[in-house]
Amino acid sequence: MKNHNMLHNKRTFKILLGCLLALLLFNASLKAQTITPKDSAANYYEVENITLSDGLVAETGAIGFMPDGRFVACFHRGEVMMYNQKTKQWKMFAEGLHEPLGMMVINNHEILIMQRPELTRVKDTDGDGVADVYQTVTDDFGMSGNYHEFAFGPIADKQGNLFIALNLASNGAGIRNEIRGKYDSLSRPGRMYSCVPYRGWIMKLGKDGILKPFAVGFRSPNGLGFDAQGRLFVSDNQGDWLGTSKLYHVEEGKFYGHPAGLIWKEDFPRVVPIKLPVAHLDSMRTKESIQFPHGYFANSPTQPVLENTGGKFGMFGGQMLIGDMDHKYVIRLLMEEVGGAMQGACIPLNFGSKMRIGNNRLAFAPDGSLWVGQNDHGWVGARGIQRITWKGKKHLDIMAMKLTKTGFDLTFSLPLDPAKAQDLLNYKFRRFYYEYHQAYGSKQFDVKDVPVESIKLSADGKTVSLTLAELKAGYVYELKTGDIESADGKYLFNNLICYTLNQLR
């Protein structure tokens, strides 16, 4: 009884407290009416859920558009489905594929599809709208049967060469009794391994049809894309040898950090790669262009795509976007060349609360809308397909983050309110690094707040030049922005931007 009374008293108190709070809030809201409300991404983008076919398990492995405008998607159970946007009807194009995770549309009757065992040309040759030819384009790579040996791509460069990516195996499971390709146990020790060629590699398929190893050092490269200048970018996922998830600018012959695949490198000594001194491996590797801070920024970045809609999707033409499995946004990639290498910043691009997580595949439609194929696949994510359209109004965002000798220049999409733009409190910098090591992931080392010492606003009001107390190579510079406002009263709502500073100016 005593307890009950106490509870009752507590409850009464809570109700009173609640009333009091409500009164206070009511007062505050009266005052707030004279202040412009904070901006929201939903004012600028529309997110639409695409109605799916009955019976579809929408673990989306790949998406694209046919030249005639039909949307096409591959799903985990091997289906390739076409969607007519006018009739809103789905139709099966192909079936029976083994975990398709990438596609490239050739024409209205033909698609290249990367499935687990091979790159396949899937064609409708009799014009009935259903594929009847499944041609093996290349299967010239090993498979141990380990579940983690996913295959990604293809994408084509301007010369017509194709690039695909081959995952490492995971020691969370073994290999099959029968494998495809030459077995080599040398790289079996360790978390992720490469026991058949060329796991952990990006491969190039020339027009001669020969598949050649192109670059090594990847763990789970779930996304390949070219930027506007034709540079190849590949994402990789936090884990062993990856302190956090990364985006690499991939060039022929280079090593990007995960040692397991090195055993297939020509003339590489017969040593267990992970037994090499970390400092030696570190000196061999080409650093990532972008690090995505793990957890709060991104967990598993997916497919990088170039925004090439000619303004139909808004103001980010020529920039690249990438999805993430765990976050309800896509990420914009703002890169620049410093000291001969690409490095730069990543910043969320929010579309509002209707956006789901699991954003595994991205493609721009002919009408300039962004289509996103979602997946979970036993990990964190979601299922389905969403279409994002730009409503035609410019919001306030960071268009560029450029390293200077003393700090960073931030260029905004709209002229800024000078007082807000020059308020030191609106820029909170922190820097840290992730360690390159064998262990899974990395904590943030040497974390330090970096004060902004001075701010200069450009004559057009769009660029702020920030002078930082300290700039050091080898760190991620994370900036949290405050209530920065445009001259016409719009607020910044994408307020976290992280610059990977490999080289100083």
Next chain:
Amino acid sequence: MIRLSVICTLLLMSLKSFSQKDTTITVKILGGLQFDLPRFAVQPNTRLTIILDNHDDMAHNMVVTKPNARLKVVEEAMKLGDKGATMDYVPNSPLIIANTKILEPGRIDTITFTLEKEGIYPYVCTYPGHGFVMYGAIYATNKALPPLEKDINVPEAQRQKTAAVVMNHAGHHAVETPPSPHPFPVKYPLLYRTFMPDCGPAAIAVGLTETEAYCFDAGKCYLRYAWSGGFVDNSEQWKGNGSKLTKVIGEVYWRDKTGFPFRIANVKNIPTVDFKGYQLKKRLPTFKYLLDKVEVTETIRLSANGTTLIRDFTFKNNKQKLYFLVNTDDGIVYQSKLSKFNNGVLSIPANVQRLSISMKR
């Protein structure tokens, strides 16, 4: 499930007095964001030790919370933001009873705590994003547990095994058509590229009818085995990340035991192979592959009476003799109109364009 019920039974059998009990349970973390035990029961007033064993390829933890507090704790963990990693993603919360460290793949941690009162105590991985799917429940109770399939304290995926995609229409339940696992009706012949048992990893399963099927090895380019009585169950293979094999439904009545059936030029010379894909005609696949430089197509069909597999081959560029080997003691009668099998070897003269081999059960 059997294991779970055994544990539950053992726990209930050990119920003797009201004094505090000591119990140790090992919980494995499996791939696909799941604990191997979606729930288990202990008596109230148990000092419980959980050994958490991470078999997955990602980092995880286990946080035991007070009843009904799982989602609140998950939300609190998410709010840790960039501080999370240094705190094992465990918020400083009075709702938490116990927690392990963040375990990297392959690591083990042990926690011990006492559950005094009867109740349902959730456990959950609070690694960012995992908490909404990766959880389970400890029942501190002397009573029977609710049926697993109705237990909302268990993730939906673990409440029951996914209904098998059974395509076996044999027997007296033949009238019932199972729902299609695809967004279109299932039609035969039906082909899946998938992980099949007793085959290389690039396998193709073909259901010729609902009850007659075979497995073709697209890596090694030959027919591996054939079975009768159903097609395949892909449910485990499709679940999660695809580690489990697709299962054969029915009985395998034949396996190729030659290792590889073709020889070129002489009966010992095994050619190199190269798989080129397949073409569908009325859904029936014709495989294409190279034996050295010989272009081969192979279509595997069923005879009209359904008891014989017929393998139709075409050859191009076969400037030398080919040999086709079979096992003479595998219960199958091999025949070809071309000529007779001689001790299990069929000689195929150079430039022969077509060949059919029947395999009668």
